[in-house]
Amino acid sequence: MYYSKITGLGYYVPENVVTNFDLEKLMDTSNEWIIERSGIQERRFFTEGKDATATMAAEASKMALQKAGLQAQDIDLIVFATLSPDYNFPGSGVLLQRMLPFREIGAIDVRAQCSGFIYGLSIADQYIKTGMYKNVLVVGSEIQSNVLELSTRNRNFAVLFGDGAGAVVLQATTNPQHRILSTHLHYQGQYAEDLMLEHPGSRLKQRIWASMVEEGKHLPVMQGQAVFKHAVVRFPEVIREALQANGYTETDLDLVVPHQANLRITKYIQQVMNLPDEKIVSNIQKYGNTTAASIPIALCEAYEQGRLKVGHLVCLAAFGSGFTWASVLIRW
Template identity: 45%
Template sequence: MGVLASKIIGVGSYVPPKVYKNTDIEEMMNTSDEWIVQRTGIEQRHWVDSKTSTSDLAVKASEEAISNAGLNKEDIDMIVFATLSPDFDFPGTGCFLQAKLGMSEIPCLDLRQQCSGFLYAMSVADKFISTGTNKNILVVGAEVHSKGLDQTPDGRNVAVLFGDGAGAIVMSAAEVNDKKSEPCFIDASLNSDGKYAKELWIPAPGTGFDSSERMSQEMLDEKLHYPQMNGRTVFVHATKRMAESLGALLEKNNLTIDDVDVFLFHQANLRINSKVAEMMGIPEEKVFNTIQKYGNTTAATIPLGMHDAMKEGVLKPGMLVASAAFGAGFTWASALYRV
């Protein structure tokens, strides 16, 4: 008699068509292609037009994932949506996605765990499925960063990092005899440390000010509605926590680096991923990177990478995948799953 588990049965992704190469934003932000590539590994990113929202990107990725799974929209019984760039403050973007997909009455859950969001979302979906509550869950990561970036020299240290995009998977119930050898979601580690929340954040709008308003002209003048980051602190914590979390998860499941076929890390900075691989002794050929063409798409990054790896023949059925992510909060996570 096997055990109830969840497995990935469909994958989809979408990026807006407009590409902004580093050379396209050099004058805009008083920067250079050489500077960006050297410090981040990013060569280009995709940014939306004025009419496109986060849920619009999510629709296309979701439709592809559902089709790839061989299911109809009516077969989906829950949506878990990870994003830090919602269409609106409320309601959650999962509700807008649900309406655009033509679904009704199934539960929608939004997660705001930034760069760790998709791994949190996978873990949440796995719990609903493995307890028998749901059968087919659409898990989405989507972001529109470009509309919230300071695209001037003042904001270049952050603005050059981010791109827009969406990725989605369908996780479905399956009975397995051996979770480690059969395709399924194996295990995850989720963590956070809120004392670093202001090292990477957007202060405004919000209720945390000594003000009767969530947004004021003064906040706008101070550009508090744009992302702020302590880059060095983020780098130090990201490399440490990603390696620490993934190492502990492998040990917990009696697995080693050699057992893993593909490492799909969150793509925030190529230097971070290279450092994590070096610290853990991961062969370069096992790490699949996409930051060079998409930039940091936060919650969309891992499903985008998963789909690209599949399309390029790097990730094949039956392979064991290890993922790790680190982001604002600070939050970090790792996961093991076989596709």
């Protein structure tokens, strides 16, 4: 029987650091207000001509491959999670495939927003379990700064998000002691419009019109209270679902790596699950919400800091637009 094991991790963040004080100059906000609302102190914005969703993914992938001791030619499949692809089509997976010396392998693009990386892990895990593939690259990469209007009318959204990429290599193993134990995926589409970017979309006969920007129709929208209300329920719920499916409880956890949505949400998870600081990873203060990239970036940093030990029970969890939420439990 085959299982899947994470053998390499990598990440990339743009060099352009944007602080709350920088945003104060562009909109009616303050460093104190942003920190109180989200915990974010700074984030990274891409540099045009240097960074793109696919190029950032390539940099993260290079690191992950190196850590795994593999070459690009060894990879059998790419799973690419993003809500900000380079083009409307084709997907960013094929762009990544041509940037490194991969073989002519398949590339699957995943659109599950903040849960996208965990959805990608689930897909890769299933391919490995069936024996179809032995080495799968899973990537989350986002450029969101250029869809944000850095203005007072969009400040509730604009202060939260940043750019970056993370990647992991999954390899087949026959060792049941160190592997992905289970993945758990959910959607609740009735709340789709509470967090969305509607235009330009395909529902209307006219996708783009002259006054779209003036009217703000091109901007993402979020019902912040509704998102927060659901997130603080779904995060603990889906973590416990993963634990119960494998016969564990909260006390067995060694590390939780949540999607970096909001520091208040992370603190709430800690409180209701009675998790001490050393058992939870939080880096939203430095990067903001990088959506599908946030978990692999945080996971890679935790590894670099020595917080991931062999034998640790690790849970990754996410909640986001859709509403979607998901978790994966790993015996490291």
